[in-house]
Amino acid sequence: MGRMTFVIRRLLLLIPTAVGVTIIAFFMIHLIPGDPAQTILGIHATPQKIALLHHQWGLDRPLADQYWLFMDRLVHGNLGQSLYYGVPVSGLITSRLPATLWLIIYAGVIAIVISVPLAMIAASRKDAVRDHIVRAVPLLGLGMPAFWLALILQSELAVKYRLFPVTGYGSGVIGHLHSMFLPSLTVAVALCPVVIRALRASMLNVLGADYVTTARAKGVPGPRLFVRHVLRNAIIPAVTVLGINIGFLIGGTLIVEQVFSIGGIGQLMIGSIFQRDFPVVQAVALVFGIMVVLVNLLTDVAYASLDPRVRFDR
Amino acid sequence: MRKRTALMNFLIAGSAVALLAGCGSSSSGSNNSSSSSGPVRGGNLVFANPQDAQSMDESTIFDNNSIWILEQIMQPLYTVTDNGKGVMPWLATGYTMSPDGLTYTFTLRKGVEFSNGKPMSSADVKWSLEQTMAAKAGWGYIDAAIKSVDAPNASTVVLHLKYKWAPLLADLSLFANGIVPNNYGGKTAAQFYQAPVGTGPFMWDYWHKGQGLKLVKNPHYWEPGKPYLNSITWTDVPSDNTRQLQVTSGQAQIDQFPAWATVSALKSTPSVSMTLFNSTETNYLAFNEKVKPFQDVNVRRAISLAINRPSLIKAVLFGNGKPANSLFPPQVPYYDPSTPGYQYNLAAAKAAMAKSSVPHGFTTTITIPSGNSDYATIATIVQSELKPLNIKVNVQTLDPNVANANFQAQKYDMSLTLWTMDIPDPDELATFGLDPTSGAKSFFTSYDNPTVVKDTHSAEQITTPSARQALYNIVQTDAAKDAFMAFLYYSPYPYVTSSNVRGFFVTPLGNYHMENVWLSK
Numbered sequence: 097m098g099r100m101t102f103v104i105r106r107l108l109l110l111i112p113t114a115v116g117v118t119i120i121a122f123f124m125i126h127l128i129p130g131d132p133a134q135t136i137l138g139i140h141a142t143p144q145k146i147a148l149l150h151h152q153w154g155l156d157r158p159l160a161d162q163y164w165l166f167m168d169r170l171v172h173g174n175l176g177q178s179l180y181y182g183v184p185v186s187g188l189i190t191s192r193l194p195a196t197l198w199l200i201i202y203a204g205v206i207a208i209v210i211s212v213p214l215a216m217i218a219a220s221r222k223d224a225v226r227d228h229i230v231r232a233v234p235l236l237g238l239g240m241p242a243f244w245l246a247l248i249l250q251s252e253l254a255v256k257y258r259l260f261p262v263t264g265y266g267s268g269v270i271g272h273l274h275s276m277f278l279p280s281l282t283v284a285v286a287l288c289p290v291v292i293r294a295l296r297a298s299m300l301n302v303l304g305a306d307y308v309t310t311a312r313a314k315g316v317p318g319p320r321l322f323v324r325h326v327l328r329n330a331i332i333p334a335v336t337v338l339g340i341n342i343g344f345l346i347g348g349t350l351i352v353e354q355v356f357s358i359g360g361i362g363q364l365m366i367g368s369i370f371q372r373d374f375p376v377v378q379a380v381a382l383v384f385g386i387m388v389v390l391v392n393l394l395t396d397v398a399y400a401s402l403d404p405r406v407r408f409d410r
Numbered sequence: 411m412r413k414r415t416a417l418m419n420f421l422i423a424g425s426a427v428a429l430l431a432g433c434g435s436s437s438s439g440s441n442n443s444s445s446s447s448g449p450v451r452g453g454n455l456v457f458a459n460p461q462d463a464q465s466m467d468e469s470t471i472f473d474n475n476s477i478w479i480l481e482q483i484m485q486p487l488y489t490v491t492d493n494g495k496g497v498m499p500w501l502a503t504g505y506t507m508s509p510d511g512l513t514y515t516f517t518l519r520k521g522v523e524f525s526n527g528k529p530m531s532s533a534d535v536k537w538s539l540e541q542t543m544a545a546k547a548g549w550g551y552i553d554a555a556i557k558s559v560d561a562p563n564a565s566t567v568v569l570h571l572k573y574k575w576a577p578l579l580a581d582l583s584l585f586a587n588g589i590v591p592n593n594y595g596g597k598t599a600a601q602f603y604q605a606p607v608g609t610g611p612f613m614w615d616y617w618h619k620g621q622g623l624k625l626v627k628n629p630h631y632w633e634p635g636k637p638y639l640n641s642i643t644w645t646d647v648p649s650d651n652t653r654q655l656q657v658t659s660g661q662a663q664i665d666q667f668p669a670w671a672t673v674s675a676l677k678s679t680p681s682v683s684m685t686l687f688n689s690t691e692t693n694y695l696a697f698n699e700k701v702k703p704f705q706d707v708n709v710r711r712a713i714s715l716a717i718n719r720p721s722l723i724k725a726v727l728f729g730n731g732k733p734a735n736s737l738f739p740p741q742v743p744y745y746d747p748s749t750p751g752y753q754y755n756l757a758a759a760k761a762a763m764a765k766s767s768v769p770h771g772f773t774t775t776i777t778i779p780s781g782n783s784d785y786a787t788i789a790t791i792v793q794s795e796l797k798p799l800n801i802k803v804n805v806q807t808l809d810p811n812v813a814n815a816n817f818q819a820q821k822y823d824m825s826l827t828l829w830t831m832d833i834p835d836p837d838e839l840a841t842f843g844l845d846p847t848s849g850a851k852s853f854f855t856s857y858d859n860p861t862v863v864k865d866t867h868s869a870e871q872i873t874t875p876s877a878r879q880a881l882y883n884i885v886q887t888d889a890a891k892d893a894f895m896a897f898l899y900y901s902p903y904p905y906v907t908s909s910n911v912r913g914f915f916v917t918p919l920g921n922y923h924m925e926n927v928w929l930s931k
Contacts, residue, residue, distance in 0.1 A: 130811030134818065136464070137547070138472045139829075141818055142849030148547040180464055181619060182600070192620055247651060255659040262655045263647060265621065357647040359621035367462075367620070372811055 099397065106393045113389055114382060118170070121381035122163050125374050132179045132372040153179055155374075166378060175382075176375035180368070185379045188364060193383070195265045195276075196360035199352065200345050202276050203283035204338065211288050211334075215295035216322055219330075222300055234292050237285035246282045246355040253278060263357035279356040283349060287341055294337040298330035305329075332403050339395025346387045449912065449928040454641045458653035458662040462620055462646040467603045468588045469541050470548030474830075474920060477585050479644055482625055482924050483525075484588030484608035487516060487535065487567075488579050490834050494690065494741045494918030497583045497834060501530065501609060502567075511574040511873060516567045523630040524591055525613035532561035537592040539569075541599075549586035551849075552838070574871040576878060580835035585921075611637035611925035620646055631925065638913075638928035657682055657906050663929070664914065665906040670728050670784070676906055683909055686730055686902035687916040690739040690831035695776075695792065695896040699856040700820050708766035710893040713824075714752035715759035716795050723899050725791060726784045730904070734897035736886045737843055741918035742836050744869075744882035751890040751897045756798060763799045771800025776824040777817070779810035785826045788898070792824075818854050827853065827895075831919050836882060840866045844889060857894035 133149040134141050150156045154165065169176055175185035218230035237245070254262040266275030302308060303326060311325050350362040361380060368376035400406040463476040468484055471477060487502035502516040522530040536559045543553040555575035560568040571578070581587065589609060594602035605614040609632065612625035626641040645662065647653045650669040656662035658681055668676060668684070676684040695717070697704040704710060719733035735751035738744070763769060776792060778785040786807070793803040803824075808816065817825045832838055842850045844866050846858040862885055869881040890897070903916050913926040 128809075129815070130809060131815055134815045135811055136472065138814070139818075139827075139850075140472050141814075144849070145547045152547075182465060183604075183619070188619055191618060195621075243649075247655075250652065250655050254661075255655050258659065262659050262661050263645070263652055264661075354648050355652055357645065357649070357652055359618070359646060363648070364620055370809075370811065 099400070103393065103397065106389075106396075110386060110389055113385055117382050117385035118167065118378060119163075121378045122166060122374075123159075125369070125372070125377045126159060126162075128369075128372070130372045132374065135371045136180065166375070170382075175379040178368075178373055178376050180371045180373040180376070185375050188376060189361065189379060189383055192359055192361045192364050195358045196346075196349060196353070196362060198265070198272055198276050199279055199283060199349055199358060199360060200342060202273075202280035203287060203345070204342055206280050206284035207287040207291055207338070210284065211291040211295060212327070212331075214288075215292045215299060215334075216327065218292070218296045219299035219303065219326075220318075220322070227296075230292065231296070234285075234289040238289040240285070242282055242286060242351045243355050245285060246279070246352060249278045249282060250355075265358050276358070279352050279358060282352050282356075283345065287338070287345075290341060291334055291338055295330060295334040298333045299326055302326045302330045328402075332399060335398050335402065336395060339391060339398070343388045343391045343395075346384055346391065449638045450930055451638050451928070452640050453929040454643060455639050455664065455911070455924075455927065455929060456656075456662040457642065457644045457664045457666060458647040458656045459644045460648060460650070460653065460667050463617070463623055463644065465603065466606045466617075467548075467599065468586050468590075469545040469550075471586075472548075475644075478920065478922065479623060479625070480588070480606070480608075481585050481610070481921055482612040482642065483606055483610045483614065484585070484590060485610050486583050486585065486587045486589065487518075488583040490583050490917050490919050490921055492915065492917055494688070494831070494834055495743045497579045500583075501535075501589055505579075512571045514569045514571070514578060516569070518565045518567065519632065520565065522609050522632045524607050524609055525628040525630055526591075526595070526607050527630055528591065528595075530589060530609055531564040531592075532567045533564075533592045534589055535559070535567045536561040538589045539587060541590075542586050545586075549584065552581050552584055552586060552833070555581075574873065576870055576873050577833065577835040577837040580833040580837070584833050611923075612642060615641065622646065633925060637925040639924065642924055654906065657908055660908065663908040663911050668904050668906045670726065670730065670904070673728060673730060673904055681909055683907050683911070685905050685907065685914075687905060688741050688918045689901060689903040689916075689920070690741045690918045691828060691901045691903070692734055692737075692739045692830075693788075693826065693828045693898040693901060694734075694853070695788075695898060696817070696822075696825045696827050696853055696855050697893075697895065698820050698822050698824070698854075699858075699894070701823050703766065703768045703772060704823070706767045707892055708762045709768060710896075711752060712759045712762035712766060712799055713796060713801070714893040714896040715755050715762060716799055717792060717896055717898065718754040718795060719899055720754075722788055722791055726787050727899070727901055731899045731901045734899050735890070736897060737889050737895070738836050738839065738882070738886060739831070739900050739918075742831055742839070743834060744836050744879050746879075746883045746886045749883075749886040749890050752893055759799060763801075771802070773802040773804070774823040775804045775806050776826070777806045777808060777813055777822045778826055779813040780807045781810065788826055820851070820854055820856065825854075828901075829853075834919065837866075837870050840869070840882070840885060843895075844885065853895060855894055857889075857892065859888060859892055859894075862888045862892075 133146040137145055154162060166176065178185050178188055214230045218227040221227060250262050253259045260278050261275050264275050266272045308325055311321055349360065350366055353360045353363045364376065365380045368380065459475055461475045463479050464473040465471045465476055466480050468480050485501050487500060488497040489500040491498050501519050501522055503519050505514050505516045507514050518532060524530060539553065539559050542549055543556055544550060555571050555573060555578065557570045557572045562568060591607055595607060611628055611631045613628040615624040615626045617623040622643050622645045624641060624643045627637055631637060647656060653665040654668055654672060657665045658679060673684060676682060697710050699705050723729060723731040733753060736745060736749035776789045778789050789805045793805060796803050816822050817827065829839060841848050843853040844862050846852045846856055865881045865885045869878050872878050903920065905916060907914055910930045912928050912930055914922065916922050
């Protein structure tokens with residue numbers, strides 16, 4: 097099977113995945129007690145006002161009808177109206193998605209920039225002091241709560257030294273790179289330990305391979321050996337680990353989005369759940385589902401591209 | 411009503427210490443002191459808001475974050491005075507009342523223009539009031555006394571009432587009665603409220619939902635020389651700690667709701683001013699009289715007497731509040747400081763319990779919304795303080811939406827709740843809290859004292875202040891003696907501002923006039 101056929105087949109699998117996500121998201125959010133009309137009216141809610149809003153929103157219709165209406169709109173490219181904001185859901189998602197994508201991609205890049213050299217240092221001499229340090233220190237990042245690290249970074253780098261803004265997404269590419277550095281670093285610090293460990297283990301494996309021994313025997317210098325022979329082959333398992341973790345990050349960046357007030361899609365999701373904004377929750381769940389499938393697909397394609405031994409029909 | 415999400419409280423709990431450590435210490439300045447050189451023009455002021463706005467439709471919105479923004483765009487005929495106890499002319503300059511009290515004729519202020527440059531006229535006022543009157547799922551009830559609105563000429567508006575209505579001017583000062591262009595300037599309501607137009611000091615720029623909303627100076631504003639600021643931006647910052655860091659770093663100038671735990675440290679932070687504005691926020695413990703044994707007045711009295719208010723204030727507000735003695739807060743007209751609301755007296759509590767239908771105690775539940783650390787603290791204290799009365803209290807923590815729904819459906823035993831005034835008149839609170847036939851069923855308690863109900867409604871139709879005061883004194887006293895809710899405490903509004911913010915003032919109703927605010931150099 098060629099690469100294109102593989103990609104098309106995986107993209108077609110998106111359809112049943114998306115339908116499954118809509119069914120689960122739709123009925124789960126309706127199973128949770130609570131009422132969007134109650135949220136909007138607050139203490140001023142009366143049965144009459146609640147009934148009026150329910151009728152206006154179609155929430156007084158049977159659940160199956162509501163789902164059918166949702167799907168009917170969806171196939172016509174309409175994600176519906178937000179009950180809370182009263183604006184199209186698609187607009188809410190498209191305005192917030194870029195911030196979350198920036199956060200995830202930027203965090204992934206920072207994680208790679210930190211992890212690759214550290215893994216090389218650790219693998220260059222197994223069980224040496226530097227190996228133990230590299231294996232142990234990043235684990236702090238895994239154990240440290242994201243909001244705590246975020247606050248430390250904000251207090252020190254944003255408030256004390258004024259190197260970065262405390263919050264926000266920034267504007268323009270340079271603005272995004274500047275504003276999103278601290279939130280991305282916060283996410284990356286939690287990603288690094290798993291990537292470092294995967295990369296280190298993989299490098300140690302590769303270091304024992306015959307072709308590395310041969311290269312060494314031929315007098316290839318250490319740094320060149322690492323970059324050209326070891327890293328390229330060792331990075332393949334690390335790509336898988338990174339891909340899986342980025343899949344988890346989609347929708348899992350909520351805390352960081354909240355603390356840095358980024359206004360991304362995770363923040364939209366949690367706010368909508370609290371507000372019982374059914375159309376938004378359904379649509380965001382659908383977007384998350386599609387994104388996870390796409391990231392997994394990209395990981396597989398990257399894996400196969402890096403390793404010619406991997407075939408697309410496997 | 412103010413809300414705080416579960417996540418926000420989680421973040422507060424975990425990180426207040428780190429944050430306070432970064433605040434340093436020094437004396438605070440006053441943000442309202444005037445400069446000898448007078449107000450400085452220009453600048454963009456940034457609010458750090460705990461929550462995004464929801465809608466700009468003034469006739470249907472109940473969310474404070476939206477209300478405080480739209481008040482800078484749309485203005486009513488009258489506005490609330492700084493002490494929160496009266497009104498003053500705003501887009502109207504005065505009125506006359508017919509001898510039967512059923513017709514009010516208002517004269518409109520001359521020279522008022524909308525931000526699009528078109529002059530405001532009586533047709534705009536008529537249209538605006540009629541939209542709010544028709545908003546059945548919104549604030550229509552506040553204008554229920556108005557039968558019709560006439561616009562006999564461009565500068566005169568006549569309101570015909572169904573019955574005499576003492577709180578009319580207070581009702582007209584509500585944001586929901588803000589003036590918008592006739593027929594929404596030819597747009598649909600949905601189109602209009604995407605970028606609303608009003609007579610206020612600021613006009614629409616943009617709203618990036620979940621990120622920020624910006625208003626810019628209205629060049630057609632009617633108050634000479636105002637506003638001073640070029641623009642205001644409200645940013646959506648859910649975390650208390652982050653809002654505080656934004657203000658201390660200069661990225662924002664006003665933090666709307668700092669955590670109580672940080673108030674003391676903020677008072678001594680050099681770059682900011684910490685101000686506690688008088689408010690109408692009152693916190694209560696509600697008893698559901700549909701559930702036994704809360705129909706028994708002695709049970710309610712016993713619980714009210716067993717709660718140590720100063721301890722609650724110390725634990726929740728870190729000392730920044732006052733024990734409540736009445737359903738009404740002190741910043742409301744006709745509040746009676748001598749109202750005998752029950753205060754801590756354990757012996758009297760035990761005596762009341764002994765006279766009750768459950769002298770040996772009972773088991774009950776207090777329901778609180780998840781993520782509200784203040785309510786969790788109160789519930790724990792109440793749980794402990796009712797033990798000497800042999801009342802076993804289980805604390806039930808529910809999702810905020812569900813807790814609110816259960817409260818309003820009266821599926822609870824005891825519940826914590828609060829109130830802030832929308833208008834400078836006690837009528838809205840009195841009807842909401844004391845009339846079991848109102849939509850709120852006596853603050854969702856089903857409390858029913860026919861004398862209180864009768865006096866409450868009589869006070870609505872008497873325009874003589876002394877007569878209204880006499881009636882409201884009786885109402886407050888009767889309601890306090892019946893202990894239909896335990897009146898817990900009055901809380902101020904905490905605001906953190908950068909030390910260069912001048913002229914910022916919050917009325918007890920929570921409104922602020924941003925046309926008076928400027929940034930010193």
